[in-house]
Amino acid sequence: MSGLYLDADLCEAARTLALTGRLRAECDPEYYRAAVKGRHDLTAFFRHQFGWTLEVLEVAELVRLHKRRVDVPADRGPRLERGRGDGPLAPKDVLVCVALVCEQLWRRSRMSLRELLQAIAHVCASEARQGTLPEFQVVAPDGVGKQAARRNRQHLVDALKLLVAEGTITVDADLDHAVDDEDSDLVVTAARDRLAAKFSSLSPVLLGLDALPPERHVAALSARSLLDREDVTDAGTPPSLEDRRLRMMRRLVDDPATDPGDDQTEGSPYLHTLSGRERALNVIGSLGYAAAVRRDWWQVTDPTGVGTGTSFPNGRRTERQAALALLAALPHREDPMAPLPVSEVLGVLEKAREKLPRWAAAYSGRLSALARAAAAELVAVGLLREDREDPGIWHPTPGIHLWRVRVRPSATTKTPGEPSDAGLAQDPLPLTAEIPGIPS
Numbered sequence: 078m079s080g081l082y083l084d085a086d087l088c089e090a091a092r093t094l095a096l097t098g099r100l101r102a103e104c105d106p107e108y109y110r111a112a113v114k115g116r117h118d119l120t121a122f123f124r125h126q127f128g129w130t131l132e133v134l135e136v137a138e139l140v141r142l143h144k145r146r147v148d149v150p151a152d153r154g155p156r157l158e159r160g161r162g163d164g165p166l167a168p169k170d171v172l173v174c175v176a177l178v179c180e181q182l183w184r185r186s187r188m189s190l191r192e193l194l195q196a197i198a199h200v201c202a203s204e205a206r207q208g209t210l211p212e213f214q215v216v217a218p219d220g221v222g223k224q225a226a227r228r229n230r231q232h233l234v235d236a237l238k239l240l241v242a243e244g245t246i247t248v249d250a251d252l253d254h255a256v257d258d259e260d261s262d263l264v265v266t267a268a269r270d271r272l273a274a275k276f277s278s279l280s281p282v283l284l285g286l287d288a289l290p291p292e293r294h295v296a297a298l299s300a301r302s303l304l305d306r307e308d309v310t311d312a313g314t315p316p317s318l319e320d321r322r323l324r325m326m327r328r329l330v331d332d333p334a335t336d337p338g339d340d341q342t343e344g345s346p347y348l349h350t351l352s353g354r355e356r357a358l359n360v361i362g363s364l365g366y367a368a369a370v371r372r373d374w375w376q377v378t379d380p381t382g383v384g385t386g387t388s389f390p391n392g393r394r395t396e397r398q399a400a401l402a403l404l405a406a407l408p409h410r411e412d413p414m415a416p417l418p419v420s421e422v423l424g425v426l427e428k429a430r431e432k433l434p435r436w437a438a439a440y441s442g443r444l445s446a447l448a449r450a451a452a453a454e455l456v457a458v459g460l461l462r463e464d465r466e467d468p469g470i471w472h473p474t475p476g477i478h479l480w481r482v483r484v485r486p487s488a489t490t491k492t493p494g495e496p497s498d499a500g501l502a503q504d505p506l507p508l509t510a511e512i513p514g515i516p517s
């Protein structure tokens with residue numbers, strides 16, 4: 078490592094850690110070995126550049142990156158596994174089940190599904206009266222509907238899927254069948270070393286969360302150490318230069334786009350200073366990312382796809398194609414940065430269907446649903462922002478000016494759609510005709 082920047086042989090391991098927060102020997106053997114070998118360089122890099130802690134647990138064959146942010150993105154978190162790709166964000170009840178499952182498996186590392194269900198139901202029954210845990214009935218006795226019991230079983234199965242995906246537990250049968258089969262004899266086995274490595278914050282009692290308003294909880298939980306009460310409760314104290322630097326650097330590597338002006342300072346934003354801009358570009362290059370930089374917008378991508386979960390603009394899904402059609406139109410509006418109502422999105426898609434009537438045939442009669450799905454695609458990559466008050470309005474970001482999209486109604490020819498910066502070049506697929514009943 079040169080100074081505070083990474084050597085090339087650690088870049089891919091670092092990008093994977095930045096994306097997933099973990100490296101497992103059984104899933105990423107090459108990256109895992111590289112991270113273990115270069116643990117000191119990686120630890121110093123993440124600590125100095127982002128204030129994040131790297132933990133190498135060779136007994137558990139696991140490398141963990143503890144990513145902390147005060148400005149936690151609302152769309153982040155564990156996602157439920159569904160038939161086609163990732164499902165919605167895991168609800169609170171599923172996350173509660175994850176904690177309860179880990180608690181039970183820490184006591185007994187091997188349990189049948191029935192034993193696990195009974196143990197969790199017993200814990201919830203004893204705590205529900207105080208309101209600290211929800212009711213958790215997994216059978217349908219008097220007063221409990223079958224739908225409620227099935228929903229609880231589904232929450233537990235979703236929690237087990239999350240733990241399987243992160244390598245904490247293994248199961249010996251299909252989890253989906255356990256939702257409806259009350260006699261399932263599925264066995265859950267936990268890796269105790271992985272359970273011991275699961276991240277948990279400081280005690281809420283030590284943090285004094287009861288004495289803090291809810292909007293201050295994230296700041297307390299994301300603090301690098303136990304803060305003094307006056308430091309935690311004083312929300313009006315301006316952040317230090319170091320705090321501002323860490324906040325912006327975390328955004329650059331953790332978000333698809335960053336607004337340099339969103340910096341809590343009376344002076345120049347950190348990314349507008351010579352030292353801040355240089356340091357940010359060096360860190361981005363050190364990780365192997367590519368950046369398109371405007372004074373009012375930074376867009377960071379990973380050309381290799383290793384360090385990002387974003388596939389935009391590639392893909393043949395109708396929703397992705399609609400998003401590209403919308404993105405092509407946004408820079409050419411009379412005022413590109415004006416609020417974008419859903420009616421205007423509908424107008425863009427209707428024009429696309431006039432040129433190619435069979436495109437998006439599955440959305441015939443419900444084009445408004447496609448309009449919202451297209452806008453959601455652009456929100457996910459930082460090209461639109463949702464309006465805080467009206468869910469039918471979006472606000473374009475300066476990132477729309479980095480893209481040049483040409484929509485060609487052809488099913489066989491690729492449509493060039495790429496940011497104007499060569500470092501972000503991508504090749505999305507074109508709008509294609511869609512036959513009802515046949516997925517695009």
